[in-house]
Amino acid sequence: AVRLEQVVKTYPGGPTPVVALDGVSLTVPAGAFVAVMGPSGSGKSTFLTCAAGLDRPTSGRVVVGDVDLTALSPDAVTRFRREHVGFVFQGYNLIGHLTVAENVRLPLTLAGTRPDEAWLRELLAAVGLEGLSERLPGELSGGQAQRVAIARALVARPDVVFADEPTGALDGSTADAILRLLRSTAHRFGQTLVLVTHDPRAAAFADQVLFLADGRFRGQLVDPTV
């Protein structure tokens, strides 16, 4: 359900360009749960934002479902993403002047859909944020803000969920609950789940773990156990 063909991403910075992705080819089957690990600076966030259509590769192709994102106009990619892609950002990217509930509902609001109030309440409870729906992001702890970002990525029941280090700010038992939620939601709605993580315990929830270093995939682990 997610396919990258020879994806290269470079940045102009400095005397020589920075090669963040060095010709990456990868296929993630529909409904699979894949984890991506690698050193800080190895290209994980770049890989995820290119795969999700949030960033445009310098060259190469990105196909989600059967739609070639690299062939669409920026507006068309944005419309496609709103309906089919959920994304948990490494920096959360919450909207400061919107409440927790408004932040979570945002993908549906932008798509012009009325959110199901029962589903919204179920999601907030599942990420442990019941009672915090009227707070502003500035009134939350780091891990609470991270969980708002996770709920927001799931609210539109997208076909593919991309998560950039979604347990980075969470203690062990909260992280565990979140990983179980991501996996069970993916099963329930037949979603493909691509998770970037530094946490081996998070990677152990996946069917497969891929290793990224210097902008290229190196090895993989099938059915990992910790």
Next chain:
Amino acid sequence: AVRLEQVVKTYPGGPTPVVALDGVSLTVPAGAFVAVMGPSGSGKSTFLTCAAGLDRPTSGRVVVGDVDLTALSPDAVTRFRREHVGFVFQGYNLIGHLTVAENVRLPLTLAGTRPDEAWLRELLAAVGLEGLSERLPGELSGGQAQRVAIARALVARPDVVFADEPTGALDGSTADAILRLLRSTAHRFGQTLVLVTHDPRAAAFADQVLFLADGRFRGQLVDPTV
């Protein structure tokens, strides 16, 4: 070197106030390395910002070195902090239009001191960011930005270093290097080090681990091993 006496911190939000710290008393001896763990939302960041003078308690006393921060004016606290306190923020708080080098030097620039160029280069190399000194924060990976925040907290060789989840965005081996750096720098300059973390491996570097839950310290572990 850091003492809290009956520190309470509440926020007005909602029908009842939110009690983030519920009467915390604690003494961290000079030169000690203490880790604080606890669930998301338990008050760790609030504890750290109050202890460092970045936030004012609702009631209670905070003493760093032999200075009562709660008795000083906001300007006096700011001047004290610049010379004596290093702080790694959970959200890094880098200045977007300053380069990596300018961000790291910032505490010295604000204190009107000329930074030692050799020391700056040594710090950047020690956190693995050599070659990135002219980049802007927006051109860094999450873990690279976190390491800029760490270098900045150390540059003024403060008496006390407070770090809020400083390895949250780092892979295992980079995290290890950073923890060794924090510990060795603390020994070298006789610093007190208070580290908030979700990572048991980070906590294992400390002399002592304290557990926070619902705004109160519950238990502790002396000389932890993982």
